[in-house]
Amino acid sequence: MKSSRVSARVRALKPSETLALGARARELRAQGHSVISFAAGEPDFDTPEDVREAGVQAIRAGHTRYTAVGGIPELRAAIAESLKRENGLQYAPSQVVVSNGAKHSIWNAFLTLVEPGDEVLCPVPYWVTFPELVRLVGGEPVFVHPK
Numbered sequence: 265m266k267s268s269r270v271s272a273r274v275r276a277l278k279p280s281e282t283l284a285l286g287a288r289a290r291e292l293r294a295q296g297h298s299v300i301s302f303a304a305g306e307p308d309f310d311t312p313e314d315v316r317e318a319g320v321q322a323i324r325a326g327h328t329r330y331t332a333v334g335g336i337p338e339l340r341a342a343i344a345e346s347l348k349r350e351n352g353l354q355y356a357p358s359q360v361v362v363s364n365g366a367k368h369s370i371w372n373a374f375l376t377l378v379e380p381g382d383e384v385l386c387p388v389p390y391w392v393t394f395p396e397l398v399r400l401v402g403g404e405p406v407f408v409h410p411k
Contacts, residue, residue, distance in 0.1 A: 273399075273400055273402075274400075276399070277396055277399070277400065278396060280392075280393070281392040282303050282304055282392055282393065283303075285301065285302075285303035286301060286303035286304050289301035289303055334360070334361045334362060335360070335361065335362025335363075336362075337357060339362055340357040340358075340360040340361075340362060341357040343357075343360045343362070344356060344357045344359070344360050347360075367391070367393060367397075370394065370397065371397055374397055374398060374400075374401045374403065375401055378398065378401045378402065378403040379402065379403075380401075380402030380403070381402065381403070381404065382402075382403045382404070383403065383404050383405075383406045384398045384403045384404065384405055384406065385406050385408050386398070386405045386406065386407050386408065387408050387410070388407050388408060388409045388410065390407075395407075
């Protein structure tokens with residue numbers, strides 16, 4: 265049996281501040297304190313019924329396979345239309361990329377653009393994960409404080 269090993273770059277990562285803050289919030293709640301936690305970007309409500317039903321209908325309609333990397337064309341078009349209608353922004357569907365979240369998109373951008381030793385500007389305040397993502401790809405976070 266092979267022993268499992270973890271790369272040096274992963275061993276160098278700091279523990280997740282997000283998980284630590286979430287654990288501390290749960291601990292304080294268990295002690296009877298009223299806590300509003302800003303640790304994880306998790307909504308405080310269940311997925312709305314119409315969204316759940318749309319998911320069920322999509323499964324029943326056979327939409328259960330991988331999609332195009334950038335997202336299905338209909339969704340990209342709907343997002344472009346929503347950006348135009350709600351924000352006054354004009355984008356073609358070909359300029360829209362659907363991902364599983366902002367953090368994953370930022371991670372992909374770092375993997376694509378950052379070379380070992382590159383400095384990456386991190387505007388303050390920032391989400392606590394971003395400097396570690398920069399370090400993981402070999403970059404150096406540089407914190408920029410607003411004036």
